[in-house]
Amino acid sequence: MRKFLVLFLLLGIISFAQTPVSITSLHDNDANGVPKDTNTVFQVRAVVTAVKELGNSAGTGAVQDQTGGMTIYGNAFTALSPALKIGDTVLINSRLKLYNGLTEMDLTLKSTPASSVTKIASGVAPEPQLITISDILNQQWNLNESFESKLVRINNVTFTDTTNFSTGTKGTTYKISDGTNTFDFRIFTNATTINGLPIPRGKCDVIGIVTQYKTAAPYSSGYQLVGRVMSDIISDSRPLVYSNIIVNSIDTSSFTVIFQTARNGNSQVKYGIAADNLKDSVVLANDTTVHSIKISALKSGTLYYFQAVSKNAAGTSVSAVQQVTTASGNPAVGAINVYFSNTVDNSVAIPGNAAKGNSNFEALLTNRINQASYSIDFAVYSLNGYPNLVNALLAAKSRGVKLRMVYDSRAAQANVTTLLNGGVLMSQRPASYSGIMHNKFFVFDARDANTANDWVWTGSWNPNTAELTWKNNVLEINDAALAKAYTTEFEEMWGSSTDTPNAANAKFSYKKTDNTPHSFTIGGRSVQMYFSPSDKTDSRIKAAISTANTSIYFSLLVFTMNDLAQQIQTQYNAGVRDIKGVINDYTTQGSEYTFLKSYGDVLANVGETQHNKYGIIDASATTSHPTVITGSHNWSSAAENENDENTLIIDDPKIANLFMQEFKSRYNDAGGKGTFVVPAGVNDAKLLKEFSATLFQNYPNPFNPNTTVRFETSLTQNVKVELYNSLGQKMAELFNDVAKPGVYAIDVNATALKLASGVYFYKIQTATFSESKKMVLLK
DSSP states (O other): HHHHHHHHHHTTTOOOOOOBBOOGGGGGGGGTTTTTHHHHHHHEEEEEEESTTTTTTTTTEEOOOOSSEEEEEEEEHHHHHHGGTTTTTOOOOEEEEEETEEEEEEETTTTSOOOOOOOOOOOOOOOOOEOOOHHHHTTTTTTTTSSOOEEEEEEEEEESOSSSSSSSSSEEEEEEEESOOOEEEETTTOOOTTTTTBOOOOEEEEEEEEOOOSSSSOOOEEEEEOOOGGGGGOOOOOOOOOSSSSSEEOSOEEHHHHHHEEEEEEEEEEEESTTOOOOEEEEEEEEEEEEEEESSSSOTOOOOEEEEEEEEETEEEEEEOOOOEEEOTTOOOOOOOOOOOOOOGGGGOTOOOOOSOOOOOOHHHHHHHHHSSSSSEEEEOOBBBBBBHHHHHHHHHHHTEEEEEOOOOOOOOOHHHHOOOOOEEEEEOOTSSSSOOOEEEEEESSSSOOOOOOOOEEOOSSSSSTTTTSOOOOEEEOOOHHHHHHHHHHHHHTTTTSOOOOOOOOGGGGGGOOOOEEEEHHHHHHHHEEEEETHHHHHHHHHHHTOOSEEEEEEEEEBOOHHHHHHHHHHHHHTOOOEEEEEEETTSOOOOOHTOOOEEEEEEEOSSSSSOEEEEEEETGGOOOOOEEEOOOOBBBHHHHBBBEEEEEEEEEHHHHHHHHHHHHHHHHOOOOOOOEEOOTTTOOOOOSSSSSSOOBBBSBBSEEEEEEEEEEESSSEEEEEEETTOOOOOEEEEEEOSSSSSEEEEEEETTTOOOOOEEEEEOOOSSSSEEEEEEEOO
């Protein structure tokens, strides 16, 4: 009977939580450090980082996804452990529990309801996250324990005991120090190969799982690092190149590589146009842990491969091979066109930079299809309705354009069937994968020799008439390097580089690899591009949010990624107070809507579906690199860990301003009434005037019930804007603050101010300037 029950569990027949959640969301704690969802059943999809190395006779291991780690306890896990290896992917259904401060998933066979664990793939263990001891000790235990149960690495550690590791049968704890603090390093001698071996003398690096043991609340201490195998203790004085390599300052003939090492060494970059032949190099004879090397005299629009290298007396460390493409030298390319399906608010536009709202996406995409001359590759989740679009694709095929289609595992929609009947070949995502093929991108003419006509079309919009009134955005980008990267991703799902798909080689979801460049310069703009789940997109979005100095805006269908919400909270604590957001599915399980309302003006969408998936960082602060995050990627665990998605991160004040115009409409639609600042200092905007301030006519005027009042200041000064009725009685103070140079847009709602129909006057006052204008309210 026991064998049958174990087999039943291994097959994953018992399933209580149908949708995988992010592990980080399960570490959402109360004020005592107790998970808020204790005793609730969840499903997680994660990679094994420890099988039995965490000790305990019932079997204790660890898993993690790209958001966090989780300890796994119980004999159901033990039953599977002989077949499990570190790096295997498993699907777990289990109850969440707390054991002496450590959050665990309870996989005991006697648990109710019964738990299940299923191995679904083999692979490679995640790279340990590099942290310090102080990072662990300072984690927010009463909010979200960022490092608990994660695989981490602490460098330059010294053991206080320099004899041998214990040969006993129980766990033994040793003290370690890394210069930031001291900590407990623990091994379970009945579960690891470390026991009895010599403790390193001098400095070393240690890898392990962060656990916790504290017998009473509050669970604010008791953290420890549990070692797994002796190879996790690294007595190696080589520099060690970290994986977070940055490529920036990309132009037509050069790029700069920035990387870090754990220990001092020289700086070197090997590079070439073939991954297996990096014959050129630049070497700096410095001695440092922070390395920056400029590679020059390169060809424009060319893909280069490179490795970061550092050498010291102990040896040489190298990174994995990376990719980067130099900028195009063709001044006719580099356009980024942005379109929105719904209304936009041009009152906050940089002069000459009005956003294009109420755009006809079908007509725009059909026009791009009609201009294709050689190839169209398209990956779509949904393709329904829009007969003109389908006819344009078939007409393109008839005139000799090569068409290739990647499609979700769903049943073929009518348009897809029409294309298949018309001879268009398709690679379809297997139904055995969890999640969906959620891309909605088209790549035009990237397969011919002409690089000037290469375009990428992407965004949040599915070509489906069901979304006709939804709120979406799309971008079309004229850049051969970006088109090539999208083609590489497409062909990974296509299974070949030919006109014929190869289902045996096609890779989707977690089987895909990080095989494209991520950094581009397009029309002078810095652009990053990532695909999910291979490229750790969530960490890239988090890094973009972490750059916020003045404002964070977001317009999202779904927001369930706790680590992104925590990063917004971190920016708030650092002084970012202009935080606004609109979430459509705000009541979905795991939504961060309620949490985020404590840190900004975060609103629930009303009316038609708000299907955007974008964020805007520092939209009005040109010196702080205004940035847009957009694409198909919802800020959710499914997008990060299961779905096939694509994301763009664009550093450009004008594009950020375009998205801010769209965001202001979504924010106002949801009932938001706030102030938006049009950025000053954009080279060709000519925003600054010779006067200290300017007051603009409100728009619309007449109005009911909403209008926008704008003013501009050319210097930092105290500005007051007040509203009066026709008798000179003050009805409201619209603005009273120190304003930095720029254009400010103030939303005015007559209902909220209890205004009757009539004529009103609004007045601006500074130390040296005063002006008033008239507005009319018609109810």
